[in-house]
Amino acid sequence: MLKIFDTEIISNAEVSANIFKLEVAAPELSQIAKAGQFVQVKVSDEFTLRRPLGIASAKNGMVKIFYRVIGKGTEILSTKKTGEHLNILGALGNGFDTNISGRILLVGGGMGLAPLLSVAEKIEADVLMGGKNKSEVDFWIKEFRAEVDRIYITTDDGSFGSLGFVTSLLPEVLEYDNYAAIYTCGPEIMMRSVYKIAEENNLPCYVSLERRMACGLGACLSCSIDTASGRKKVCKDGPIFEARAVFS
Amino acid sequence: MLKIFDTEIISNAEVSANIFKLEVAAPELSQIAKAGQFVQVKVSDEFTLRRPLGIASAKNGMVKIFYRVIGKGTEILSTKKTGEHLNILGALGNGFDTNISGRILLVGGGMGLAPLLSVAEKIEADVLMGGKNKSEVDFWIKEFRAEVDRIYITTDDGSFGSLGFVTSLLPEVLEYDNYAAIYTCGPEIMMRSVYKIAEENNLPCYVSLERRMACGLGACLSCSIDTASGRKKVCKDGPIFEARAVFS
Amino acid sequence: MSERLKTEICGIKMNTPILAASGTFGFGEEFADFVDLEKLGGVMVKCITLKPRAGNKGVRITETPAGMLNCIGLENPGVEKFLIEILPRIKNKMNVIVNISGSSVEDYGELAKLLNVDGVAAIELNISCPNVKDGGIIFGTNPKAAAEVTSTAKKFTSKPVIVKLSPNVTDITEIARSVESAGADCISLINTLMGMEININTWKPTLGNITGGLSGGAVKPVAVRMVYQVAQAVKVPVIGMGGICTAADAIEFFLAGASAVAVGTANFANPAVTMEIANDLENYLASRNLNLREIIGQVKI
Amino acid sequence: MSERLKTEICGIKMNTPILAASGTFGFGEEFADFVDLEKLGGVMVKCITLKPRAGNKGVRITETPAGMLNCIGLENPGVEKFLIEILPRIKNKMNVIVNISGSSVEDYGELAKLLNVDGVAAIELNISCPNVKDGGIIFGTNPKAAAEVTSTAKKFTSKPVIVKLSPNVTDITEIARSVESAGADCISLINTLMGMEININTWKPTLGNITGGLSGGAVKPVAVRMVYQVAQAVKVPVIGMGGICTAADAIEFFLAGASAVAVGTANFANPAVTMEIANDLENYLASRNLNLREIIGQVKI
Numbered sequence A, B: 001m002l003k004i005f006d007t008e009i010i011s012n013a014e015v016s017a018n019i020f021k022l023e024v025a026a027p028e029l030s031q032i033a034k035a036g037q038f039v040q041v042k043v044s045d046e047f048t049l050r051r052p053l054g055i056a057s058a059k060n061g062m063v064k065i066f067y068r069v070i071g072k073g074t075e076i077l078s079t080k081k082t083g084e085h086l087n088i089l090g091a092l093g094n095g096f097d098t099n100i101s102g103r104i105l106l107v108g109g110g111m112g113l114a115p116l117l118s119v120a121e122k123i124e125a126d127v128l129m130g131g132k133n134k135s136e137v138d139f140w141i142k143e144f145r146a147e148v149d150r151i152y153i154t155t156d157d158g159s160f161g162s163l164g165f166v167t168s169l170l171p172e173v174l175e176y177d178n179y180a181a182i183y184t185c186g187p188e189i190m191m192r193s194v195y196k197i198a199e200e201n202n203l204p205c206y207v208s209l210e211r212r213m214a215c216g217l218g219a220c221l222s223c224s225i226d227t228a229s230g231r232k233k234v235c236k237d238g239p240i241f242e243a244r245a246v247f248s
Numbered sequence C, D: 001m002s003e004r005l006k007t008e009i010c011g012i013k014m015n016t017p018i019l020a021a022s023g024t025f026g027f028g029e030e031f032a033d034f035v036d037l038e039k040l041g042g043v044m045v046k047c048i049t050l051k052p053r054a055g056n057k058g059v060r061i062t063e064t065p066a067g068m069l070n071c072i073g074l075e076n077p078g079v080e081k082f083l084i085e086i087l088p089r090i091k092n093k094m095n096v097i098v099n100i101s102g103s104s105v106e107d108y109g110e111l112a113k114l115l116n117v118d119g120v121a122a123i124e125l126n127i128s129c130p131n132v133k134d135g136g137i138i139f140g141t142n143p144k145a146a147a148e149v150t151s152t153a154k155k156f157t158s159k160p161v162i163v164k165l166s167p168n169v170t171d172i173t174e175i176a177r178s179v180e181s182a183g184a185d186c187i188s189l190i191n192t193l194m195g196m197e198i199n200i201n202t203w204k205p206t207l208g209n210i211t212g213g214l215s216g217g218a219v220k221p222v223a224v225r226m227v228y229q230v231a232q233a234v235k236v237p238v239i240g241m242g243g244i245c246t247a248a249d250a251i252e253f254f255l256a257g258a259s260a261v262a263v264g265t266a267n268f269a270n271p272a273v274t275m276e277i278a279n280d281l282e283n284y285l286a287s288r289n290l291n292l293r294e295i296i297g298q299v300k301i
């Protein structure tokens, strides 16, 4: 059952340059949301379209979202204050499989860490995270610390963790444990490389895709993609897909 | 010299049903504004056009405006809070003649009282005011009390002052004093009647007109009217006109 | 369901005169959590073609001032799958109006024939899709071709035939009159205005198809004008659309001469918007003690 | 004044490629408190006709989603008063581009002749005003008539002739090619899209003239598309306009193929907007170490 929720903003603060953490009180949504699902946020009446944002955490009646200010919509969102209300449509999409047995390795780059956090909240997992620099991973570390056992870190500039990309460190990380699967989200080029390494290691790999979206309900076909099993809608059939179905 | 002012809202409160009093800190504007001039308010980025509103008072670094919520623009304006900023273009239009010698009778109906208040602030005047009911004149009485000697009141429903329209009371009021002129603002039908009575009494009569405006600068011709001396722009050549030039 | 809003267009009984516009509402089911589908006058389902189509590559939508551009490009499962898998699932839940498109006059005839089945309330000829070369726009901008498509479709179906017009023309009344003479039972308009956006960082068009169709509030004044012009020019009923977001918008279209309206882009911001429009329209009429037909075409000139 | 923004169109030297669109900027003087008029590429002054005109009666503007409708209707003091009273006052302050309109081909010829005087930088043929029956729109929607008006005007003037196209046509490139062959030195577009609004309380059209011209951000995607199409179709320079509010908007038009742009409706929200656009455009170019001509028509398809 999809719904439009009128939520109250509990906090909306910058956690790194142009990256905001938004917390809203949304008791029902926080109960029904599955890891890896997303919402469509109505930023203001000024806009024709909602903005799709991943659910990074859903517990205790609260929903957390992390977003980067990249355009007009996210900019206006960033000016919203505690106590204001936010109209949210959700929870959308299929979500990650959280009934899998065994430990999962989460591999995320940048804002791609948001949906992975909601997985860590639900099941046993470690995380391998990549970011541009220390400041772009610091707040993620704080968020993941309570939810995972191990955190592996890379930064593009080497200012924290290993210098380089997650894909440089991934093969090594895979040696430390017998992971049941890899869940990944981030730039598509990163996810493709992660998928390749997963294949080499015979590991199931699931990816969270992003496409421009209008309806978020599977109706408008803004977000259609080709998959091994035909045309799919990222908003409804995804955003989580088996990497093999979409990258090969 | 016209300017765009970035003003701070000092207060913005409902003074009667759907009527708001807005005060902004605007030192320079408050100095240059002439009685009867108006401003173009940028209500929000959502709108293509500014909204024209009369200057009701300009002193001590403050500019006061009274507005009725009638559409989307004034509605959003009414949600603005103390401390927020408001982008204002002004001061526009010609304004009333305040160098006239003798006492002026101000005749205003409803929101038409706003520009007349700014006249009362500058020169010797009495006011004859009309409104729908007591609540729609009460706040005007408070505003005018310090600025005029006598206040005559009519209400459409007789809930305060005399029952009826300003034009019913006007002939009587004109007998009480030797007014040098009548300045009037309000519904056009009211102003026409006021003009007729002024003519009968051989009194100069000036009216403040309203037309839909885009530029407010005399450039777009949204607000052109016919006058005895040819086409005029209400925003630039007006909004104050000799009644004879526009009503006969 | 209120009596006040009930209406009938070309024999299709509608509980309200509020429809969902093709391409914005999927096959209706997608909105079931937000909309009482029976309360809609009908769902104009996503455009159906003879063969399945994958649509355009690349970015398919972008937001513009008070509107959006799309270049979905008629992605659809094809008429066969529609008839076998989809129609049986939805036909008892709503008035199904099937929007169809072809690359030749014959295509329209064949589609009309295949869709002349139980559960289809009407067919809507999309001769106005600006997003594919063979999407009918060549028919929609030429009165003769538009008439030919219309009469061919009429020949192969007993269903009401609605012809959907493109606003990208010099004289909309010329096309409207032409399809009316050719037998159109109803005219719907407007489809999208052709537009374009360029990304000033990449210097590439935002949309994969270079241009796309403009819809949403931005186009409303153009749509109202065209509905007004067409309603003056023809006798068949008109279904108006283009930028309708509120009951007030819908009422403009009724006054301009539309017998029913369709809501497209506004469904994206608020998936329940059609229900709100129906309720607010009912209140507008009730407070004036009017029936729907008493406002249709009543603009005072 | 920055070298980077300097340009020349049809021999008119411009300090920046940012012009003010006809009808939105009066005779320039009205904006003198906000704009350095010499920094504009030119001011396309309010449309001038042979005889003075009072324009349309009733309400002349209304705001629409991200835009506005106007039906000013070519109010102007007439060419004589323009030449005697206005031109001498403004001619040394800016590039004066005179927008003209007539009800016959001869009118355009006569106006062109009368305006072939010192102080006029160019004339712009308004064959696209949707707000008066004799406002040229009949010429603007017919390639032959458009060509005739153009060649007639050319015959009577030594000034560059800019032809301003109407977007209310099926194929904008057809008209563009036609006026180019007839000798147009430059093409400007778009004029307004014809639209309408109905007041749902009074049931009357909001505008005194029933319909009006849509402008502002709402029309930008249509304008960019048409500028792109026309720039592909002709060799003469194109002046792009329609919904430009920011330098980013202007850059879209340059990439689409415009050699200069004009700003209209946006002047109402911010009378200093042309200066801000010029400055932001300069920064955009400077940060990429580019000159204006290096972005014109450079959209990557």
Ligand SMILES: Cc1cc2nc3c(=O)[nH]c(=O)nc-3n(C[C@H](O)[C@H](O)[C@H](O)COP(=O)(O)OP(=O)(O)OC[C@H]3O[C@@H](n4cnc5c(N)ncnc54)[C@H](O)[C@@H]3O)c2cc1C
Pocket (backbone or CB within 6 Å): A038, A049, A050, A051, A052, A053, A054, A055, A065, A066, A067, A068, A069, A070, A071, A072, A073, A074, A075, A111, A114, A115, A209, A210, A211, A212, A213, A239, C062, C063
């Ligand atoms: C399923 C999903 C989950 C997402 N989760 C997150 C998240 O958790 N955190 C986060 O920071 N971002 C997330 N994004 C991306 C986010 O939706 C865009 O950054 C945002 O919509 C940009 O809006 P804007 O108005 O600021 O940008 P503008 O560029 O001004 O937006 C213009 C239009 O483009 C669309 N758009 C632009 N970029 C994207 C994009 N990358 N993906 C989808 N639509 C786009 C917008 O929806 C809008 O309609 C997600 C996207 C999807 C599809």
Ligand SMILES: Cc1cc2nc3c(=O)[nH]c(=O)nc-3n(C[C@H](O)[C@H](O)[C@H](O)COP(=O)(O)OP(=O)(O)OC[C@H]3O[C@@H](n4cnc5c(N)ncnc54)[C@H](O)[C@@H]3O)c2cc1C
Pocket (backbone or CB within 6 Å): B038, B049, B050, B051, B052, B053, B054, B055, B065, B066, B067, B068, B069, B070, B071, B072, B073, B074, B075, B111, B114, B115, B209, B210, B211, B212, B213, B239, D062, D063
């Ligand atoms: C010189 C001048 C001074 C004014 N002073 C005052 C004042 O002091 N107090 C006050 O309450 N009102 C005043 N008005 C009227 C005020 O401008 C309108 O009520 C207001 O613009 C309505 O905006 P809206 O968005 O709420 O209404 P909407 O109806 O949503 O506005 C739609 C459009 O119509 C225009 N419009 C609608 N009604 C009017 C109108 N009556 N006059 C001009 N434009 C209109 C608006 O500018 C807008 O573009 C004045 C108008 C003018 C021309």
Ligand SMILES: Cc1cc2nc3c(=O)[nH]c(=O)nc-3n(C[C@H](O)[C@H](O)[C@H](O)COP(=O)(O)O)c2cc1C
Pocket (backbone or CB within 6 Å): A214, A220, C021, C022, C023, C024, C046, C047, C070, C072, C074, C099, C126, C129, C164, C190, C191, C192, C214, C215, C216, C217, C219, C241, C242, C243, C244, C262, C263, C264, C265, C266
């Ligand atoms: C994403 C999208 C897809 C569309 N697909 C179709 C289509 O398949 N067939 C069709 O006739 N119209 C299609 N349209 C046009 C709409 O049905 C409608 O005519 C137009 O969008 C104007 O209405 P609106 O402003 O309410 O959206 C589509 C519009 C959008 C926004």
Ligand SMILES: Cc1cc2nc3c(=O)[nH]c(=O)nc-3n(C[C@H](O)[C@H](O)[C@H](O)COP(=O)(O)O)c2cc1C
Pocket (backbone or CB within 6 Å): B214, B220, D021, D022, D023, D024, D046, D047, D070, D072, D074, D099, D126, D129, D164, D190, D191, D192, D214, D215, D216, D217, D219, D241, D242, D243, D244, D262, D263, D264, D265, D266
């Ligand atoms: C109030 C108004 C008056 C206009 N008058 C004229 C005119 O006299 N002649 C003309 O060629 N175009 C006229 N236009 C059209 C503009 O010059 C311009 O082509 C159009 O508005 C699109 O640009 P914009 O969206 O930046 O306003 C007018 C536009 C407006 C809004």
Ligand code: FES
Pocket (backbone or CB within 6 Å): A212, A213, A214, A215, A216, A217, A218, A219, A220, A221, A222, A223, A224, A233, A234, A235, A236
């Ligand atoms: S966003 Fe509409 S189908 Fe996916």
Ligand code: FES
Pocket (backbone or CB within 6 Å): B212, B213, B214, B215, B216, B217, B218, B219, B220, B221, B222, B223, B224, B233, B234, B235, B236
């Ligand atoms: S509002 Fe533009 S001329 Fe008066």
